[in-house]
Amino acid sequence: MTRRGGLTAILAVGLILTSAPALAAASELGGFALPWWIWPVLLFVVTFLLGIVAVLAGVGGAVLFVPIVGGLFPFHFDFVRGAGLLIALSVAIAAGPALLRTGMANLRLAMPLALIASIGAIGGAYLGLALPVEWVQLGLGVTILGVVGVMLRSRKSDFPDVPRADVLSDALRMNGVYIDFVRRRKIEWRVHRTPLGLALFAGIGVLAGMFGIGAGWANVAVLNLVMGAPLKVSVATSTFMLSIVDTAAVWVYINQGAVLAIIAVPSIIGVMLGSFVSVRLLAVVSTAQIRRVVIVMLLLAGLRAFLKGLGI
Amino acid sequence: MSGRKRFVSPEQLIYGVWLDYGMRACLGILVIALTLYMAGFPEPVVPLEEVPRRWSLSAEAYQDLIGIGTGWAWLKVAYRGDYLSYVGIALLSTLTIGCYLRILPLLLAMRDRIYASIVIGEVAVLVLAASGLLGGGH
Numbered sequence: 001m002t003r004r005g006g007l008t009a010i011l012a013v014g015l016i017l018t019s020a021p022a023l024a025a026a027s028e029l030g031g032f033a034l035p036w037w038i039w040p041v042l043l044f045v046v047t048f049l050l051g052i053v054a055v056l057a058g059v060g061g062a063v064l065f066v067p068i069v070g071g072l073f074p075f076h077f078d079f080v081r082g083a084g085l086l087i088a089l090s091v092a093i094a095a096g097p098a099l100l101r102t103g104m105a106n107l108r109l110a111m112p113l114a115l116i117a118s119i120g121a122i123g124g125a126y127l128g129l130a131l132p133v134e135w136v137q138l139g140l141g142v143t144i145l146g147v148v149g150v151m152l153r154s155r156k157s158d159f160p161d162v163p164r165a166d167v168l169s170d171a172l173r174m175n176g177v178y179i180d181f182v183r184r185r186k187i188e189w190r191v192h193r194t195p196l197g198l199a200l201f202a203g204i205g206v207l208a209g210m211f212g213i214g215a216g217w218a219n220v221a222v223l224n225l226v227m228g229a230p231l232k233v234s235v236a237t238s239t240f241m242l243s244i245v246d247t248a249a250v251w252v253y254i255n256q257g258a259v260l261a262i263i264a265v266p267s268i269i270g271v272m273l274g275s276f277v278s279v280r281l282l283a284v285v286s287t288a289q290i291r292r293v294v295i296v297m298l299l300l301a302g303l304r305a306f307l308k309g310l311g312i
Numbered sequence: 313m314s315g316r317k318r319f320v321s322p323e324q325l326i327y328g329v330w331l332d333y334g335m336r337a338c339l340g341i342l343v344i345a346l347t348l349y350m351a352g353f354p355e356p357v358v359p360l361e362e363v364p365r366r367w368s369l370s371a372e373a374y375q376d377l378i379g380i381g382t383g384w385a386w387l388k389v390a391y392r393g394d395y396l397s398y399v400g401i402a403l404l405s406t407l408t409i410g411c412y413l414r415i416l417p418l419l420l421a422m423r424d425r426i427y428a429s430i431v432i433g434e435v436a437v438l439v440l441a442a443s444g445l446l447g448g449g450h
Contacts, residue, residue, distance in 0.1 A: 034364075
């Protein structure tokens, strides 16, 4: 096995090994037979590994955290979703400064889209907290399985062809320049189909708020495939946008009492430290292999959420 | 000015700097608050060994049981171990509002009315969400 393959396997096995005791304890011991401190420690380890894997695979931490922790840990789904949003927010805030400084994320592209998505996220958060948990689990399962479909089928484009900017993106000056150091050239970009993009971002906001996930996977697809932003700009702007959109939804969860410190804080610290480590691992780990592991994990987590929603 | 920064707008650079400082401060507060909480100091509202019996309750049932109340009611007990972390969480969830307010004067000075309006709109939406005035939920 190569060094890169070995690291991938270690990360995957680590996640399984740390999650398995949680499942066993939750299902067999009622979730509270173990000493209380085991749970935050386990949560920290799982989220630290999730932070590494998620960033390497190009997905937000919450899309893995909510179905995995919601399915394997004994916490109520309300608290898992509250922590999930805080995780997505933390990863975005940790990565945001560098993405903005280097020009990979674009503030002017993000701001109008984030405003629409924020309004959707607040609506989604209230809807998610008002609906029966089983319905939300079922919806989450379907959404996660949809994410797997998007990850398997989408053929993203590094530099989509945008013949000309639309009137709205032109008025909002949603364009920019960045330096691609791999290709050693200056990339000028613009976007089109902005009204459609805005409508889709309203829907993405609802999903993010309802399920407590960042929905970065959907942001990237809309920015890149619909609006025609270069892939790097799409990924970076999507990550940064989560810091705005998830702020709106997370306040709904805080105000409804759906944030429990013992679940949220170890998770936030774990995922932030994990995302710092992942940046250093980028050079030695095969992101393609990590992506495959994440797709399998999402498939299993999505199926588990779906079955839980059906009461199975 | 470096090659990269030449293509980055001044408001974007300032936004990034404020986000960076805010993120570091919040992470520090959360680490300290969690350490104190795990050490049982100051005394939490819900004893640590009791929490696992309650975290499988819905948010509504949990809040009914401990009787602190929702919204900003946690501020009344922010000095207790389990609610000390809420200070860090609330700050983390307020960073975006601070960054937006920081760039608003820049946009107004540039007479960029469209983006200044977007900033005001976003801040209004986030403050409304944070205020708890929207109600709803369970």
